[in-house]
Amino acid sequence: MTAPFVTFNLQQAEAVFQGGSRIRGALCLVLTSPILVAGVEVRFHGTARASWREVVYSGTKSTEVEHEKEEIYFDDRFCLWGKVSQQIGWETREVLPAGKHSFPFQYRLPSNVPCSFEGIDGWVRYRMQGLVIRPDGEHLCTENLFTVLRELDLRKESLREMLEDHAERTVRGACCRPGRISCSVSLPKRFYVPGEALCVTANVDNVSVKRCGQCSLQIKQLVTYGGVHRYTVTMATSKLADTIRPGLCRKWKDDSLVVPPSCPSVVDTNQLITIAYCVSLEVSFPDSDLYAAVPILVTSVPDYSLGFASWTYELSGPCLPECRQSCSEPSKKHVTANGTGNGQGKFCPKYKAYRLEREKSMVVNLVQSPGVVRRESFTARGRENPVDNSDECAILIGRSDHAESRA
Structure with missing residues (x-):
């Protein structure tokens, strides 16, 4: 039974x-x-x-x-x-x-x-x-x-300025003068919606005698608990190159990095959990990584310029x-x-x-x-005969003592 x-x-x-x-x-x-x-x-x-x-x-x-x-x-x-x-x-x-x-x-x-x-x-x-x-x-x-x-709607905010970050490191050889490796990443605007492709411009300049490792673009989620504890999650990755030889300068305009479905940015520091995002360019080396990043905002309403969505x-x-x-x-x-x-x-x-x-x-x-x-007549007719769906279900009976009225 x-x-x-x-x-x-x-x-x-x-x-x-x-x-x-x-x-x-x-x-x-x-x-x-x-x-x-x-x-x-x-x-x-x-x-x-x-x-x-x-x-x-x-x-x-x-x-x-x-x-x-x-x-x-x-x-x-x-x-x-x-x-x-x-x-x-x-x-x-x-x-x-x-x-x-x-x-x-x-x-x-x-x-x-x-x-x-x-x-x-x-x-x-x-x-x-x-x-x-x-x-x-x-x-x-x-x-x-x-x-x-x-x-989270930021369409009225002035967030369309160019964002750019630059990083570099000095590389020393055994019998030669010190060299320099630099990287930079830039974005045309700051806020995006899930499903939107990022038009990222990335540069890596290897002015040294050493070969650098893999170069990749990443979307990272930065989560902070209680304003003190932070950890990072990699949301999406796009590999640009496996290696860059000495004396070579590479530039990419990559639009394959798409914002995955994710929680909108939480910038209210009064909340227990705050969420931020950034787009980073990472160049790997045996001992450490070269890292450049620009912050972005993930919203839930697309930009006017994107048109139909x-x-x-x-x-x-x-x-x-x-x-x-x-x-x-x-x-x-x-x-x-x-x-x-x-x-x-x-x-x-x-x-x-x-x-x-x-x-x-x-x-x-x-x-x-x-x-x-005709559109104005439809709108006026809707105002005269509004649809009320409040009686589709029975109203709840009772409420906890500390809860506010949400009927």
């Missing part, structure tokens, strides 16, 4: 939401036999957590100190069915017959929460939990992780190797990540990825835009 289980059925199949938007869906309970139920509740939780270790030196002694910080953005619980009070608890006792039972809900997310993020030592996660309370047995529970996005939700780049397994088998207690995680380890959020080229099929099937007069 199949055990009873509960699952979430969301109207937004992608499980990707903007801050301030509504989550609409239903908690579905499937029973193969009647059971006694005291109540049904749903919980929404958003939190950020980071933990790292650092070595503190005192004279000749060293001590490893472990740090852990957490921020809670919301933690709300709602009763979907039954009666509950603070003094007595769950008062309802009712036998639900076999079959499928659906408990609709809707929940408005806070508008000022940060974007979902998964890192090595920290994360920003949002989850919903459904709970069927049984007075005479184990409670039935299900939990879903979902993605929350926060728009369509987008889809795609998995974030750095988590892809670890998050291909999906946990979707229902049980008494299970965690699902909507096909983007294994429920126990890393969770891969989904971010906007833009397609900045107009496909031929889209041009052929493009419907002619109405004239100015």
